[in-house]
Amino acid sequence: MSDKGHPAPHKDYTGAKLGMWLFLYTEVLLFGGLFVLYAVYLHRYPQEFTTAAGQLNMYLGAANTVVLLTGSLLVALAVSAIRLGNSRLAQQLLWGGAVSGVLFLVNKYIEWSTEISHGIYPGSPVLAQRDQGESVFFGLYYLTLGLHGLHVLIGTIILATVAVMSAKGTINQNEFVVLENSGLYWHLVDLVWIFIFPLYYLLL
Amino acid sequence: MSAPPHAIVSYRTFIIIWVLLLLLTGVTVAVSRVHLGALNIWAALGIASLKSALVIFFFMHLKYERPIFKICLLTALVTLALFIGLTFFDVLYR
Amino acid sequence: MTQETTDPGSRGFLADGGKYPGLLGWIFSTDHKRIGLLYLYAVLSFFLVGVALGLIIRLELIAPGETIMSAQAYNALFTVHGVIMIFLFIIPGIPAIFGNIFLPIHIGANDVSFPRLNLFSWWLYMIAALIILASLFTGGGPPDTGWTFYVPFSAETTTNVPMAVFGVFILGFSSILTGINFVTTVHRLRAPGVNWGRLPLFIWSLYATAWVQILATPMLAITLVLLLAERLLGAGLFDPASGGDPIMFQHLFWIYSHPAVYIMILPGMGIVTEIIPVFARKPVFGYWAIAFSSIGIAAAGSLVWGHHMFVSGMSDMAVLVFSLLTFIVAIPSAIKVFNWVATLYKGSISLDPPMLFALSFIFLFCIGGLTGLILGSAATDVHVHDTAFVVGHFHYVMFGGTGFAFFGGLHYWLPKICGRMYNKRIATIAWGIMFAGFNILYFSMMILGLRGMPRRYYDYLPEYTDLNLVSTVGSWILAAGLLLMFVNLLRGARSGPPAGANPWGGLTLEWTLSSPPQAENFVNIPVVEHGPYDYDKVSPP
Amino acid sequence: MNPALISTTETVDRIFFYIFGISVVLLLAITAVMLWFVVKYHRTRQPRPQASPRSNLWLETAWTIIPTLIVLSMFWYGWQGYTTLRDVPEGALDVKVSGRKWSWSFTYPNGRISSILTVPVGQAIRLDITSEDVLHSFYIPAFRIKRDAVPGMHTYEWFVATEPGSYDAFCAEYCGVAHASMITTIEALPDKEFQDWYQQEFEHGEEEGKGRELLTKYGCTGCHSLDGSKMVGPTLLGLFGRQVTVTTDGVERKLIVDREYLIRAIVEPQSDITQGYAPMMPPYASLSAEELEEIVEYLEALR
Numbered sequence A: 001m002s003d004k005g006h007p008a009p010h011k012d013y014t015g016a017k018l019g020m021w022l023f024l025y026t027e028v029l030l031f032g033g034l035f036v037l038y039a040v041y042l043h044r045y046p047q048e049f050t051t052a053a054g055q056l057n058m059y060l061g062a063a064n065t066v067v068l069l070t071g072s073l074l075v076a077l078a079v080s081a082i083r084l085g086n087s088r089l090a091q092q093l094l095w096g097g098a099v100s101g102v103l104f105l106v107n108k109y110i111e112w113s114t115e116i117s118h119g120i121y122p123g124s125p126v127l128a129q130r131d132q133g134e135s136v137f138f139g140l141y142y143l144t145l146g147l148h149g150l151h152v153l154i155g156t157i158i159l160a161t162v163a164v165m166s167a168k169g170t171i172n173q174n175e176f177v178v179l180e181n182s183g184l185y186w187h188l189v190d191l192v193w194i195f196i197f198p199l200y201y202l203l204l
Numbered sequence B: 001m002s003a004p005p006h007a008i009v010s011y012r013t014f015i016i017i018w019v020l021l022l023l024l025t026g027v028t029v030a031v032s033r034v035h036l037g038a039l040n041i042w043a044a045l046g047i048a049s050l051k052s053a054l055v056i057f058f059f060m061h062l063k064y065e066r067p068i069f070k071i072c073l074l075t076a077l078v079t080l081a082l083f084i085g086l087t088f089f090d091v092l093y094r
Numbered sequence C: 001m002t003q004e005t006t007d008p009g010s011r012g013f014l015a016d017g018g019k020y021p022g023l024l025g026w027i028f029s030t031d032h033k034r035i036g037l038l039y040l041y042a043v044l045s046f047f048l049v050g051v052a053l054g055l056i057i058r059l060e061l062i063a064p065g066e067t068i069m070s071a072q073a074y075n076a077l078f079t080v081h082g083v084i085m086i087f088l089f090i091i092p093g094i095p096a097i098f099g100n101i102f103l104p105i106h107i108g109a110n111d112v113s114f115p116r117l118n119l120f121s122w123w124l125y126m127i128a129a130l131i132i133l134a135s136l137f138t139g140g141g142p143p144d145t146g147w148t149f150y151v152p153f154s155a156e157t158t159t160n161v162p163m164a165v166f167g168v169f170i171l172g173f174s175s176i177l178t179g180i181n182f183v184t185t186v187h188r189l190r191a192p193g194v195n196w197g198r199l200p201l202f203i204w205s206l207y208a209t210a211w212v213q214i215l216a217t218p219m220l221a222i223t224l225v226l227l228l229a230e231r232l233l234g235a236g237l238f239d240p241a242s243g244g245d246p247i248m249f250q251h252l253f254w255i256y257s258h259p260a261v262y263i264m265i266l267p268g269m270g271i272v273t274e275i276i277p278v279f280a281r282k283p284v285f286g287y288w289a290i291a292f293s294s295i296g297i298a299a300a301g302s303l304v305w306g307h308h309m310f311v312s313g314m315s316d317m318a319v320l321v322f323s324l325l326t327f328i329v330a331i332p333s334a335i336k337v338f339n340w341v342a343t344l345y346k347g348s349i350s351l352d353p354p355m356l357f358a359l360s361f362i363f364l365f366c367i368g369g370l371t372g373l374i375l376g377s378a379a380t381d382v383h384v385h386d387t388a389f390v391v392g393h394f395h396y397v398m399f400g401g402t403g404f405a406f407f408g409g410l411h412y413w414l415p416k417i418c419g420r421m422y423n424k425r426i427a428t429i430a431w432g433i434m435f436a437g438f439n440i441l442y443f444s445m446m447i448l449g450l451r452g453m454p455r456r457y458y459d460y461l462p463e464y465t466d467l468n469l470v471s472t473v474g475s476w477i478l479a480a481g482l483l484l485m486f487v488n489l490l491r492g493a494r495s496g497p498p499a500g501a502n503p504w505g506g507l508t509l510e511w512t513l514s515s516p517p518q519a520e521n522f523v524n525i526p527v528v529e530h531g532p533y534d535y536d537k538v539s540p541p
Numbered sequence D: 001m002n003p004a005l006i007s008t009t010e011t012v013d014r015i016f017f018y019i020f021g022i023s024v025v026l027l028l029a030i031t032a033v034m035l036w037f038v039v040k041y042h043r044t045r046q047p048r049p050q051a052s053p054r055s056n057l058w059l060e061t062a063w064t065i066i067p068t069l070i071v072l073s074m075f076w077y078g079w080q081g082y083t084t085l086r087d088v089p090e091g092a093l094d095v096k097v098s099g100r101k102w103s104w105s106f107t108y109p110n111g112r113i114s115s116i117l118t119v120p121v122g123q124a125i126r127l128d129i130t131s132e133d134v135l136h137s138f139y140i141p142a143f144r145i146k147r148d149a150v151p152g153m154h155t156y157e158w159f160v161a162t163e164p165g166s167y168d169a170f171c172a173e174y175c176g177v178a179h180a181s182m183i184t185t186i187e188a189l190p191d192k193e194f195q196d197w198y199q200q201e202f203e204h205g206e207e208e209g210k211g212r213e214l215l216t217k218y219g220c221t222g223c224h225s226l227d228g229s230k231m232v233g234p235t236l237l238g239l240f241g242r243q244v245t246v247t248t249d250g251v252e253r254k255l256i257v258d259r260e261y262l263i264r265a266i267v268e269p270q271s272d273i274t275q276g277y278a279p280m281m282p283p284y285a286s287l288s289a290e291e292l293e294e295i296v297e298y299l300e301a302l303r
């Protein structure tokens, strides 16, 4: 032990992962709150919700689903790659994952700017004219997707950081729990989207 | 004191899962275009749950983790389900 | 098994700042004991602020009419009092202070699983606390919504609600990180021999609490985000004019905030469960019943939030369900009470100050809990909801319960933390004064509530004058006792006689260490061979 | 008068007695046992503990099951009482209650509007409650009833006054500065007197005109006094022709109150904020032209 007595932080691989999973549960419940509201308001305004959902661009939503699923795949592959000792491949896969995040955000940007240009945003005068249920739908839509977008942004940054760490060798065949945990975070972002997509884009 | 990490998952498994996920995405879109009334939303949720199960068990390696991880996940999901469920005692009967 | 590697007069971890010198060695220390002490200082400071505000509230209520302040000032006062007491004192209180210091020691570990995360959560706590304090002096003035932040009022009042809400939001993360740390630590870092059946019951209660922190706190976070969206973006999700439902805000708020009351009480119950066997010299009665009732309270307690909303306009079906569930939660609490009392049976009881606090905890918590039953019953709650009766109820459980447990913990563990003993006689006197003052203060409020005096009233009808006066006098008595207690503890910590490694004759692992413990708790991770309460098998070190 | 009517007070009080009764017994029993143990097994008398079992399945099962039965009985009894509070008896008089910052107004079936709730003794009253702005809660301690007033929603409660007299009614849900003064009175009159009051209606209103009534209806008197005393808002007495200092778009200016100013102050109060007061008056843009005219006329005459 060091002279000043504090023990070096122990390397507890399972512990680190358990901690990450616990953190993911908090994320699940964070979005959970929004899904509670969604469920309640969908029950109250079924008609208005479908009308409103019909105005979203399903193709962009579907494209983003594919982008995120692919990103998830790349990151999952990266974990296996680093453990097989193929750090170069792992780095490439991680950058690929980060690119998928960027693509997603670009897509989102296009989507939102069209919607906002149509005057659809929380508290907008256009929405005030519409049925109450639609305004609630779009309120939830912007909050949920905004929060999710924020997570994508953070996830992208994390993936890039982890890619750099792998390049430097801080993350390697024996020390990969940081990569694995970052991957877990990225998959969570994907998971949330798996629910958002049908609930917001595919209501009929 | 590092515990032995779980087995390495093969690239092939991941790619198969990914293909399944894409297929299921196609299925949700297709199903949502068929009018089933209230069933639509449940179908969408069912497929989404299936997809997330694939992501959780394979991409996130839950399949290979110790039971405690699975118990914890179950706890979190049941909690969320109860939160929504109990809220509906108000919403449904108001 | 004693590990007194340092000589008795040594200041242990108190003198060992690790990498950094002086103050930096504290605020950048990842030593769980130092972080616990950082929390102690911070939490106690805010507690004193909150307590002072409580005293001013009572002063305003001493007589009807505007006594010492305007209505607006009063509204800000009880809001800030509530926010500080709930979010800055009682929720972080026991877990972040005693949990941080003793959880690793109790399970024979040298630190928590994520020491740096632990430090980070203290920093978050401080930043959030500063934001909350800043909200008092900036923007449109101190928030005036009550700690419950109900919409639509909180969405339209011009006071500085957003900043306070943002502060509370950050506090939520601090609390979540502590929870994650504790669950992981309990699962991963138990020393050899510390199986689940040898876990001190304090740790069981912290473990249950940590789960509630992890699973319920995000709900608070999202609720506050929604409130900010309501105010800053005009999202309209709770605004009836644009299709929202204000009652949904109450659901989301209480989904967190009711479980939060068990975040407050469970660690307090844990401390009491530690103290009683030590001073009765007896194994705790019904170990598993107490352990599982902690889990039971945490689980069932997450499902009763609707009892705050019986008159809110929620459906009658929901009233039925939530009332039933509320009564179910009372059962594990009752089990604990009976087990504590049974532990005393045939013991050898000494009434040292920690024990006095623990025993009075039982009495006060019973009053608080039993009045909770009045509140949980739908018909009676309609009458006393949002009256001084509720104020009485929650001060009994929070101050009489958690507060007294916290003070008991201070008296129990301060000799371990500082290595010095306070004056026990003065501590006993202070306890007596506080106990008397407390009951005068809050029992009067309960009667006022039964007679119909609503809460959050700065002015009241003349018929409520007498008991309000009594109550205010009670607050002065309580204040005197509290002052005496703190002065005594402070003097003891500074200049009391050395306490020795095991002043109370306890069997849990902290008593095997020197007082104060050294920076690295255990030179060799101990191998534990007996349970934490095996007074019938081994004698204390 | 319907003798079969069980009052809400009686119903709820019985449940109070039941729960309190059991609670007091339990509290005393627990405390007594605890004290007895402390005395009997105090270390001076009992230097070392005696052997005793660490758990006892029978005992522990008993003190799990018995409390369960007790609380279930409390729950059931409480729920029964609650259903009484929710089931409005036949033939109740329906009064609409509207809460706004910070006053109550009551609208009777015949259109009469009042700021005091006058009711006949012995007849059930059903209150149909809503709010114009934030949450309030209509609470009558004497009848043990309370229900939140929620904007955009109608809630209800009922009660019956068995004795003539006046009872207090409070606002129990925090609603801002004057929450504590959102108090009104229930006047319970014998049936005949009530009928007199109920019919006399418009005679009384004649000399003051409709303006006075509108001030009650729209809750102006919740914030403004008519007698010169200061409340949350400035008094309306002698307002017309007074010189006031107001802030308009951040600029302070002085002016003499005239018709035009009055109308603006009511319809868009945010535009000029009177010195010394907070900008909390809600805009009354939905007033009809006649109503506005009535109010302004009334204010002009109020000196």
Ligand code: HEA
Binding pocket: C148, C261, C262, C264, C265, C307, C308, C326, C327, C329, C330, C331, C333, C334, C335, C337, C365, C366, C367, C368, C369, C370, C372, C373, C375, C376, C377, C381, C384, C385, C386, C390, C393, C394, C397, C398, C401, C402, D026, D027, D030, D066, D067, D068, D070, D071
């Ligand atoms: C430490 C915090 C704490 C704790 C532990 C509790 C514990 C309980 N509380 Fe309390 N409560 C609060 C803090 C707490 N509460 C706060 C802060 C508020 C107000 C919030 C606000 O509006 O600002 C509140 C409000 C509140 C309400 C809403 C009142 C209203 O606004 O209308 C209700 C209603 O059911 C309630 C019920 C209960 C119950 C049934 C318990 C139970 O857990 C109690 C269980 C304990 C016992 C039952 C006693 C011990 C057992 C025995 C003596 C054995 C014998 C017992 C039996 C046979 C049953 N509480």
Ligand code: HEA
Binding pocket: C048, C050, C051, C052, C054, C055, C057, C058, C061, C078, C079, C081, C082, C083, C085, C086, C089, C090, C145, C146, C147, C148, C391, C395, C398, C399, C403, C441, C454, C455, C456, C457, C458, C475, C478, C479, C480, C482, C483, C486, C487
């Ligand atoms: C843990 C929680 C906690 C604690 C400990 C307290 C402590 C006190 N509270 Fe608290 N209170 C709340 C939590 C708490 N409160 C909450 C959540 C609310 C609801 C807010 C809302 O409605 O939104 C509330 C509301 C509330 C009200 C109701 C306001 C209203 O509805 O109108 C009142 C009224 O009397 C009150 C009074 C007091 C008093 C007199 C104390 C006292 O205990 C204080 C007594 C002690 C002292 C005064 C000690 C003074 C000593 C010193 C200053 C010592 C100096 C020391 C050294 C130098 C070392 N509180």
Ligand code: CUA
Binding pocket: D099, D100, D101, D102, D135, D136, D137, D171, D172, D173, D174, D175, D176, D178, D179, D180, D182
């Ligand atoms: Cu209206 Cu309080």
Ligand SMILES: [Cu+2]
Binding pocket: C257, C258, C261, C304, C305, C307, C308
């Ligand atoms: Cu509660």
